[in-house]
Amino acid sequence: MIQSLRFLLLIAAFGAAPAYAAPAYLVDADWLAEHIEDGDLVVLEVRYHPHRYLTVGHIPGAVQVQRFKDLGDNTANPLMRFPSKDAFQGTLRRWGINDGSTLVLYDDARTALASRLYFLLALYGFPMEQVKVLNGGTVEWTAFNELSQEPVARAPGDVTLKEADTDLLAEWTDVYDDVVSRRDPDVILLDARPHDMYTGAVIRHSIAGGHIPGAVNVVSLDGTDAQAQTWLGDEALTALYREIPKGKTLYVYCHDGFRMSLAWMQLRHLGYTDVRLYNGGWSHWGNTLTLPIVEGEKPLDGDFAL
Structure with a gap:
């Protein structure tokens, strides 16, 4: 009821x-x-x-x-x-x-x-x-329940974690080597940020605007309902990532590690098996002035398109 x-x-x-x-x-x-x-x-x-x-x-x-x-x-x-x-x-x-x-x-x-x-x-x-x-x-x-303003303190736990699963991570050197330099056809670089940040029209949380050469833009938050705060259905999620082929290694980044984590969850749910997050993301790349960037709508332009 x-x-x-x-x-x-x-x-x-x-x-x-x-x-x-x-x-x-x-x-x-x-x-x-x-x-x-x-x-x-x-x-x-x-x-x-x-x-x-x-x-x-x-x-x-x-x-x-x-x-x-x-x-x-x-x-x-x-x-x-x-x-x-x-x-x-x-x-x-x-x-x-x-x-x-x-x-x-x-x-x-x-x-x-x-x-x-x-x-x-x-x-x-x-x-x-x-x-x-x-x-x-x-x-x-x-919608049907109250919130509390009382702080919560719990007795300490004793959880034991494992070493990091390195198959879930990518460092900037991996991105630079596999995508920018060698253009490995089995690796796709995905930028999960808003489109105006991808193009460089808006610069936020970094010195430089634009994207990493070779990156394609899929906005992970577009897979959610802004009002209800819920995920969209599988049909909509599949359509969102329709240009991203399965069977490839995906490197994903955003600014601070939140939108890319959402993309990771969405992609894994849709059956993408090798999805890795760039440790540091655009907050690293966009603030490291010697690393190359591309501005505009295309993954590559100018010298990088040659």
């Missing part, structure tokens, strides 16, 4: 409901409400503006994730290189996470922020069958 009422209200608010993607890790507010008292459940909130954890509120019992400090390497340049195993393991333990914990991740940014946390958990070998993502985030939850 509650689910039917939710469906009708969402249609009234947003129009006819689109068909949503259905990977096993996407859950809705009804699922979370049913399981929120489970003893092994840990809810983790990654807000775009972290102060809103307390001022606007969070799902009751949710632990705050400070997206830059907790999900990057605080001693690196740029900051959003991936944290070390030991640093990330310490963060998870501080959040009260054990090897047997079930995790629910959510944000207020169309799962782009939660996706970074999801990727890091996969990178360091956490059992991913125990990780869920709240599809719709705060919009989904607040």
